[in-house]
């Protein structure tokens with residue numbers, strides 16, 4: 401099948417490469433010439449485990465190409481996938497639809513023959529109707545259907561998730577459109593759950609899933625606070641809860657709060673949709689409020705450790721919003737750091753295995769950048785772990801302790817076992833124990 405994908409970000413690019421690997425002829429379109437030029441030169445524009453080799457393989461096989469021209473990408477496509485950003489509006493926090501609307505309006509004039517337009521971007525309920533209207537207005541004779549095809553790819557695992565989906569949700573209102581999507585996902589037939597639902601249900605499923613997961617994380621973070629006061633261990637509690645198949649063990653890891661490009665944005669957008677539809681979504685509102693507060697509380701946890709010092713040296717490990725990605729958007733690490741940096745005094749040195757470049761764009765010269773974890777902790781008064789990178793688990797605690805001025809650790813991802821850290825002489829604060 402000939403597929404055009406509009407947007408080459410964390411959703412568009414892995415989806416494009418994955419669909420090429422399945423044998424489709426894919427054209428990735430992006431209006432940003434620097435991204436397209438890099439991709440044309442064989443340079444991958446984002447870090448995603450396993451993506452680079454699949455990208456090279458499919459470029460070499462001639463199954464994927466890149467262009468800034470909407471015309472070149474769309475005019476021969478059987479399926480056009482919209483995967484552009486829907487960033488939060490700065491004031492209302494509703495999903496900003498300007499890129500979606502621009503893409504729909506622009507692609508309309510290049511449609512030739514029957515084409516399915518699918519939205520992979522997370523879009524408010526009713527967007528499919530809006531896209532339909534925009535295209536028909538611009539090109540009244542166009543023969544097309546609009547379907548909702550939400551993505552559930554986790555950053556860092558996008559390639560794995562693409563090939564091993566828990567479910568594929570298709571919001572299609574016509575038989576013709578359903579058939580095109582069935583053809584696209586033929587390789588998954590019998591291997592995964594394919595759900596055909598109303599387009600508006602499909603658009604809601606994406607928000608409802610992300611909001612539910614955000615609430616689950618917020619819940620375990622509240623339990624972590626409780627366990628700290630009550631003398632319980634949140635991991636034992638999570639294990640006991642997760643063994644109930646109705647609850648499940650996943651997404652019960654306590655930490656500094658959820659972040660990333662999806663959960664904060666999608667919970668806010670869902671809450672906005674609740675308000676505009678006159679529906680009480682107070683559970684989601686509570687998770688948003690609690691998650692914002694959590695990052696402030698975690699910053700306090702760090703500052704309390706060095707409260708007696710005027711100019712403490714703080715070493716921070718981990719900047720991305722979670723392990724396995726270079727993405728710092730809405731990263732709890734960034735927000736905790738910014739909170740710490742509003743207080744006069746602390747000198748902060750940071751290190752992250754993959755996110756240094758993205759972090760520099762956000763933090764500038766407010767912090768110092770180390771080349772590895774050991775350099776970051778040299779002479780530090782406290783070591784703070786903010787992202788759950790596996791390589792941090794392998795750090796030599798004795799070596800860290802020797803390099804630091806004061807042996808103190810605030811481990812907001814519970815990277816180490818308190819017993820081990822204490823043996824190495826650290827004063828230790830984790831989460832939920």
Ligand code: UDX
Pocket residue numbers: 551552553554555556610613617650651652653654655656657658659660661662663721722723
């Ligand atoms: C999420 C959804 O999981 C995915 O299905 C959707 O398509 C996009 O949004 P992603 O943003 O990549 O994916 O990250 P995810 O792995 O879900 O983690 C989100 C945040 O929650 C991270 O900050 C992570 O550290 C935090 N988290 C996750 C926890 O604090 N505890 C957990 O148990 C799980």
